[in-house]
Amino acid sequence: xxxxxxxxxxxxxxxxxxxxxxxxxxxxxxxxxxxxxxxxxxxxxxxxxxxxxxxxxxxxxxxxxxxxxxxxxxxxxxxxxxxxxxxxxxxxxxxxxxxxxxxxxxxxxxxxxxxxxxxxxxxxxxxxxxxxxxxxxxxxxxxxxxxxxxxxxxxxxxxxxxxxxxxxxxxxxxxxxxxxxxxxxxxxxxxxxxxxxxxxxxxxxxxxxxxxxxxxxxxxxxxxxxxxxxxxxxxxxxxxxxxxxxxxxxxxxxxxxxxxxxxxxxxxxxxxxxxxxxxxxxxxxxxxxxxxxxxxxxxxxxxxxxxxxxxxxxxxxxxxxxxxx
Numbered sequence: 001x002x003x004x005x006x007x008x009x010x011x012x013x014x015x016x017x018x019x020x021x022x023x024x025x026x027x028x029x030x031x032x033x034x035x036x037x038x039x040x041x042x043x044x045x046x047x048x049x050x051x052x053x054x055x056x057x058x059x060x061x062x063x064x065x066x067x068x069x070x071x072x073x074x075x076x077x078x079x080x081x082x083x084x085x086x087x088x089x090x091x092x093x094x095x096x097x098x099x100x101x102x103x104x105x106x107x108x109x110x111x112x113x114x115x116x117x118x119x120x121x122x123x124x125x126x127x128x129x130x131x132x133x134x135x136x137x138x139x140x141x142x143x144x145x146x147x148x149x150x151x152x153x154x155x156x157x158x159x160x161x162x163x164x165x166x167x168x169x170x171x172x173x174x175x176x177x178x179x180x181x182x183x184x185x186x187x188x189x190x191x192x193x194x195x196x197x198x199x200x201x202x203x204x205x206x207x208x209x210x211x212x213x214x215x216x217x218x219x220x221x222x223x224x225x226x227x228x229x230x231x232x233x234x235x236x237x238x239x240x241x242x243x244x245x246x247x248x249x250x251x252x253x254x255x256x257x258x259x260x261x262x263x264x265x266x267x268x269x270x271x272x273x274x275x276x277x278x279x280x281x282x283x284x285x286x287x288x289x290x291x292x293x294x295x296x297x298x299x300x301x302x303x304x305x306x307x308x309x310x311x312x313x314x315x316x317x318x319x320x321x322x323x324x325x
Contacts, residue, residue, distance in 0.1 A: 053295040066287045067096035070120060072146040074139070076129070076186065077156030079106035079255035082204065085278035086153060091119035098142040101156065129156055129178050135185035150192045151285055154183045155204040162262040165217040172218040179222035184229060190246065198243040202285040203230050207252050210302045215266070216319045245288040249281045252298050268319050
């Protein structure tokens with residue numbers, strides 16, 4: 001429910017490289033390691049690295065190792081939060097991954113941990129999705145490094161204030177570019193490749209893209225737009241008999257550092273574990289689900305949203321503290 005992390009300032013078409021490195025439009029780096037199988041993996045919480053936990057990642061009832069091991073994944077918004085945890089889960093399953101986000105120094109740290117966790121290949125490309133050119137360049141880089149694509153995970157978001165609408169139309173325009181238009185551009189660039197591989201397009205959204213909530217006017221608009229575009233695209237792909245799965249992921253309040261900071265003293269509800277949310281998203285994409293809800297009860301809430309609108313709005317507002325905004 002909370003707005004995502006990041007700065008609300010618009011980004012330039014090019015990004016700067018870390019000190020001592022040449023300046024490039026997009027900062028890229030790559031490492032490779034031998035394949036590691038996660039079949040039969042048994043890890044205790046005590047022995048697991050401090051940046052994540054396994055959540056029984058190789059449970060027999062799902063069997064994700066067979067479906068994700070060796071899969072070619074492009075993951076956006078991978079430097080922190082849910083994207084970071086997804087990167088670690090994909091690595092445990094032995095995927096080949098391209099990571100992208102705005103902050104290259106954080107991406108490099110995530111990449112190194114991914115290699116330790118068992119990713120077959122890991123590459124990263126630093127890119128700012130407020131630049132209209134970035135999506136096509138990122139997809140091109142991923143295809144160059146991986147030779148194809150099986151999963152495109154759209155997860156990045158632009159920072160936005162968690163407060164009453166203040167009339168800032170320019171910020172809404174910028175946020176639409178980052179949270180919506182770049183998703184459309186990334187998906188459009190990758191669709192021909194996903195059609196060849198019969199792959200999956202995984203779109204990370206929010207309850208605020210299904211049910212309107214206070215203090216998220218611009219953010220909610222971008223998430224509703226995702227639902228509208230990708231649900232319509234799902235129809236068109238089915239009509240064209242293109243075997244590309246679109247999984248829309250509806251998340252509630254997740255205990256990322258930024259979400260907790262934005263909602264502290266403003267929202268009366270519990271936040272759910274980020275690593276479990278990340279695993280739920282991956283599971284949804286791997287099983288080619290139409291929609292994924294985390295926590296699970298959000299699906300019931302969405303089913304009931306139009307039955308009693310007045311009562312619904314009263315209940316929603318009761319979870320928010322207006323006086324602290």
